[in-house]
Amino acid sequence: MTTVKTKLDRRSFIRSSALAGGGLLLTFSWLAPACTTDSPKQLTMPDEWYELNGFLKIGNNGAVTIMSPNPEIGQNVKTSMPMIVADELDIDWKFVMVEQAPLNTDIFTRQLAGGSQSIRQGWNGLRMAGATARRMLREAAAHEWKVPVDEITTEAGVLYHTGSGKEAGYGEMASAAAELTVPEEVELKDIKDFTIIGTSRKNVDGPKIVTGKPLFGLDYKAEGMVIAMIEHPPAFGMKLKSFDATEAKAMPGIIDVFAIKTYNDDYEWQWSDVTSFTELVAVVGKSTWEVMNAKLMLNVEWEPIADDNAQGVPVGKENTTDHYKKMEEAAANSSRERRRDGNPEEAFKNAAKVIERTYTAPFQAHNPMEPMNFFADVKDDFAQLAGPTQTPEFMENTVAARLGLPLEKVDVQMTRMGGGFGRRLYGHFMVEAAVISQKVKAPVKLIYSREDDMSYGIYRPAYHALYRAALDADNNLIGFHVRMGGIPDSPLHANRFPAGSVDNYLAESFSVDTNISTGAFRAPGSNFNAVAEQSFLDEVAEAAGKDPIQFRLDLLKRAQENPVGSNNDYDAARYAGVLEQVREKSGWDTNSEGKSRGVAAYFCHNSYVANVVDIANKDGEPVIEKVYASVDCGIVVNPDAAVNMTEGSIVDGIGHAMYSGLTFSEGQPEQNNFDMYRLIRHGEAPKEIEVHFVENNIDPTGLGEPPYPPVMGALANALYKANGERYYHQPFVKNSIG
């Protein structure tokens, strides 16, 4: 039996109060650390993360409402997080209502969707909340029935006392429970007793989605609301010089046209702010179509940004061809060592065989299907915002600073997000909406067109990697060297596999400056590492005459039994576990005859995933027949949703590796809509996807990102088997539109 503390030192993770109209309200810290009696020191998060930000309500009619604290972006946390609370509470799932928690009340803070961390960080706090409510209901019943609390059992929302034959629904005891003091310690269920966790529950918003109910930011509407769009510089490295709005203003339905500044001059930037286009022209009108038409009539002059611009953005208009050259030069001249084991130079000198390969990948636009948008209603003393954001709290700070309002006078409501993939971590559009609303003194919905969205991106950086491997005369891997960089950041994870499995290892990184705005994109860094590294290891295994799975397993065995170095940031046994499972499930050793198959495995965001991809040739074109996935993300909270997330990641990974890339000419993105920027479509998805999970009792880790990177490597390796060609440069399909 695991016991968790509900408070530590003077800090409480949970608070109870009576619900207006009768019932129990618990507010809790869904990010409460693992304060088990076994490990009371396991505290690694900053203080403010312990604030009470979760919410559980039991009405005296027995209705249970659980607020899902994290933004819903399609990762299904709005269903899976409440499932965790409901299981510990021991309530029938069909009686649970799930609501999206708002931001910026007294009780909700630190809400962020990113890094596949929602479930991992929420696990303990959510369990504690459910267990605390159940404990308090049992105490209330014990008090009422005058029996020892230990004799009270629960099942599916009903309290029982076997001895006296008494029973009561949770609702009947909820008001009495609200009078009790929160216990300092509560028992959690044994994993084997879970009744909801580990069972598939359907998306709580499913019925609304399939009937077209307003759920998304773009669907938001308020009384007196006007529509705004922005015109941004056509190229990175440019800024607003002047504009003539005469014609645009004369267009029907247009209310105003003006320039806005996104940030004050003395503003201190935070990580979620964007510095590329800080002065824009805003067009405000009565309807979207009228604003779109007026935007076409704008006459704007743009000019190069100044050398000494306040943001320190590099000047110049960049080109894709130069980008690749610059990365090659930087790789050769300015790489910095990040990890060294043994004597790699000596190993390469003594090698019987050296394999050296270079991999590249382009900038990519996030392209969530719902373009950037936000609602803002800014009054003199209060601002209300609503819309799709992955970082409501960070952006609330930025908005408050820009409007000159105290933080508590800015309210941000989260809507469901029509995808994010990292793009909505950067909420400049929230500030823009607020500034426009402040100027026109009306509620405003700011809408980006697809062209705005794609050409004012916070792109996945462009990447470049050089890999070298040294084999001895017996085909043992004796040296490994990776030199990896990007524009503007290196994606290198120096302490990941194969670090720890090779005696002589060298990892280096480099970076190249740019004025193109970049940021996190689904599985940052890993989304390139996995394909480059796993393609390379496939070639090394081939050169060594070894089976690609066995080759990896041998290295992982070394890392497990006798690791090189001490700071390897992966668990070699779990890594090997997914490879072994995918080998078995795909029939790798027994059923590969006549198939063009490739394998890859990767670890990121605390979870492990391995894939086998099978390709067939149909009329000379490769068709992806089947993808196998083996996933180790610890306990699987909502299995069918986890399968869905894995399937989607596989389709997404294949699509981006095969087709998607953004190129620049004179600082201008050369693709700005789906006629030129290619995304994977129905017929290009695998015909079948088979997902398996490694069963264990390890606390759950995230799934929004980990299944995305490895499939790209498995795909490249399968394509090689199908057509004899290795794929070093993304996108693999060169006749992509644009």
Added chain:
Amino acid sequence: MAVFNLNINGKQHEVDVDPSTPMLWVLRDHLDLVGTKFGCGIAQCGACTILVNGLATRSCITFVDSVGDKEITTIEGLSENGDHPLQKAWIEEDVPQCGYCQSGQIMNAAGLLNANPSPSDEEIEMAMHGNICRCGTYTRIKKAIKAAANS
């Protein structure tokens, strides 16, 4: 500006808009039918799909003055209680992730099933080619369409 009488989801609606306004914005801005989504504005993503006389149509390039008295069906009017076979299949297969593209996917699938009640895998892929799902739920969409076709 001009007045148009539109037959939408079995009801008459009057709007006073510029004749060049796409149906997408007539529905969203003027009639508060926001189930029809804006994705690209150039008929490349399918998020805005509606039925015009039963035919799957991209509302972002369908101008209001071209509609006349044709029957328009949006996701809100596909069924009265969200129980069209496709909607039921979508729930059963738990298709959506972010959910944004799904009303367009469903409407396009409805157009497909109107024309071809039992499509093959290949016919589904071809008919659905114009509908992008950025979350990658294609395999589930296909399963749901087949389930609806068989029901």
